[in-house]
Amino acid sequence: MNRKLLTMAVAGLLSVAGLSAQEPQLKWVTSQDGMGLEIPQAIKASSDGYVFLMNNFASSDKETSYDPDGSVSKGYSLTTDYFFYNIADGTKASEKTSTGVPDVLQTNGNYNMTLYKVGTDGHLLWGIHTNVGEFSDGAMAATSDGGVVIALKMRHSSRSTYKSDIVCQLVDADGVETSVKWDAPDYETYGGVYQPVLAKISKDGKVEWTKRIDVGYKTVTVSGTQKKLYDNFDLRDMVADGEDNIYLTGTYRTSINFGRNANLSSPRNAEGWDGDVQKTCGDLFVVKLDKAGTAQWNVVTKGQVISCEIPKNIVLDNGNLYVSGYMKGDGESAVMLGNDRLTPSIKDCLFYACIAPADGSVKWARLLQTVEHPVTQDGARMKPMCLAASGNELYMGGSFYGNVMDGENVCLENPNKQTNGLRAFILKCNAENGAVQAGIMIDGALTEVENIIPKDGNLLAPGYDLYAASYLYTLDTDLTSNSLKTYPLKNSISTATQGGVVVGDLLVSAMNANRTATFPGCDWTLNVINNGDNNYRACVFTGHDISSLSTGIVSAPAADTGFRAYAGKGELIVETLSACQVQVYGIDGRAILSFEAPEGRTTKSLPAGLYIVNDRKVAVY
Structure with a gap:
């Protein structure tokens, strides 16, 4: 029997609170902005009370020019700036300029990485960036010494323009350059292949060590033409423990060698892959590296071929490692994650698992099926974006449409059609065995949750409504619908929150801004630098005091003998x-x-x- 269980939906218009003493108070606004496109990649709290921000920016030595007849030749500069805004009058001051790589092809630009360490007042402590190599995406993990380990997906340049053996060059806080090289056997054939690059950055912004991970490379014949396989892995998320061991998760489509204890080869789900980057094939991996980057163990799936395995998040809590993401298959083929058999349907299905950090043994793994809603019957999709663990509770969030099934039970229900149908969700599970305990859908236009932060007996969930604003959603840990509150953080349509972290009573959020942005409690407008293309975006960061938000559990006083x-x-x-x-x-x-x-x-x-x-x-x- 199909029985609805544990589903709570907040339908219609959400109650959006006005600014008062009971709500987040804007303290500062900063941005990373330049003539090109800037997009936030990751945000993590440091171990010494600050915040790390990883972003990308496009660079080119082709500047925008405006001819007298009104025509525009669009380009963008080599630089991007970290700006601090005076929210009283909107004036801004650059606290760092980063110079990227000239675009070799003079077309779409080169993408570079920036990493900032930011104080709780929004001011920049230091920044590093790449000035050689093309950056695709990456992950980071804060370490116990106030530093950070970063994992970058890099190549020298696009597929046909490889010019040297340097795949990544980092410029540290003092301007010192550190190069990471790859001696490819044939630059013309293999030059544009992406490579994983690991780097340890000190609390002061110095590069302590770097390491390139070997990835398999080859060419295949597609319709009689030789084609290079250049996009052979993804790096999704990483976390560090108290001894600075690193746990990294991602996907591999050819062999990837982290070391003797994590030499991964022959991914099942990439058999016969023709290099089409639109096909999200590959096998998931989780690897443990020590503080020097030496591999300790690995976890992969076994079994039959399915369409894809995409891990998205990894967290460490209470002596356990948790990983979540999505899988897709044919409804019959199964994979084994540890001793658990997972059989995904033809839709994106949510998976999550618990792993022992000491030896990589999988304690349990679960899969929730995503199916079409029985009324609309208009597709189904699962888009997991975040994972959090606190004590005996595990929380997952993101967006979805259709129904999410735990066996015969409906744990999430979204009757909207797939066009503009994605809605935010949060699921609560038992951290000891993965059993689903509660679920909630957050309605709106196109809503999504990007982070879940347990705090003072409540959940803080930075997210957005694509056609309205960036929001902070708050609710109790039981996910009761009447506890949900929605606070606007930034007013700007067609832009998204990329996540947030809490340091003490300060919420730091990373967002996009397209053209302009305004903020509740401020009278000024942030104008994004662009080259005449209104689609160019900036990374925007805000600091909100959340000490006035209602809390459910108070801190135990020193006099409390319990x-x-x-x-x-x-x-x-x-x-x-x-x-x-x-x-x-x-x-x-x-x-x-x-x-x-x-x-x-x-x-x-x-x-x-x-x-x-x-x-x-x-x-x-």
């Missing part, structure tokens, strides 16, 4: 008689960690140091 906090080797141990919020600060007052501790015993990995834990001093050794 709460204990003490240290182990490389870990913080909390024991409490009832659920409470735990705030961890460095001895200098910087927010380090915030989490909800359930009744009983909870451990968190932390590097050695002195911390303030709910007003108690704790020395981790």
